[in-house]
Amino acid sequence: MGDGDRRLTVNGSLRSVPANPPRSLLDVLRYDLGLTGTKYGCGEGRCGACTVLLDGVPVNACQIPVDEVGDRSITTVEGLASRGELNAVQQAFAELGAFQCGFCTPGMIVRATALLRDDPSPSETEIRAALNGNLCRCCGYPRIVRAVERASEIGRSGGGRP
Numbered sequence: 001m002g003d004g005d006r007r008l009t010v011n012g013s014l015r016s017v018p019a020n021p022p023r024s025l026l027d028v029l030r031y032d033l034g035l036t037g038t039k040y041g042c043g044e045g046r047c048g049a050c051t052v053l054l055d056g057v058p059v060n061a062c063q064i065p066v067d068e069v070g071d072r073s074i075t076t077v078e079g080l081a082s083r084g085e086l087n088a089v090q091q092a093f094a095e096l097g098a099f100q101c102g103f104c105t106p107g108m109i110v111r112a113t114a115l116l117r118d119d120p121s122p123s124e125t126e127i128r129a130a131l132n133g134n135l136c137r138c139c140g141y142p143r144i145v146r147a148v149e150r151a152s153e154i155g156r157s158g159g160g161r162p
């Protein structure tokens with residue numbers, strides 16, 4: 001690590017990235033660290049395609065200057081699986097085929113993972129409210145909501161990690 005680098009904790013690992021120029025967390029994840037599961041949709045905080053967890057809280061990475069991350073822990077969609085085992089939300093999306101083009105899917109999965117950690121048994125209304133900031137251009141919402149309900153079932157049956 002050189003003097004001009006900054007440290008970030010990403011998916012449990014300490015990573016070193018250039019401190020300059022000032023950029024969004026999304027750019028650093030995608031272009032410095034190759035974590036391209038986090039998508040660039042609007043770049044304006046309106047689509048949720050870039051959702052990651054900062055200390056477990058879902059945020060739009062396109063709206064977070066990397067300077068402001070500090071020592072908070074960053075989790076991207078790549079960090080949700082553990083030892084090759086998908087988490088319950090990933091399992092449910094795959095099981096139900098809850099995607100068409102898949103562009104919105106990582107953001108949906110990250111945000112739904114945070115929801116189920118806070119509330120393992122959300123109602124459909126609560127799921128729709130939690131995903132309100134995540135847009136699907138393919139309009140696959142019914143199946144996405146069903147997948148989150150299925151992930152809740154998997155989690156409650158002990159069949160997967162949240």
Ligand code: FES
Pocket residue numbers: 039040041042043044045046047048049050051060061062063
């Ligand atoms: S790319 Fe970040 S909210 Fe759309």
Ligand code: FES
Pocket residue numbers: 098099100101102103104105135136137138139140
């Ligand atoms: S599956 Fe295409 S944007 Fe959601």
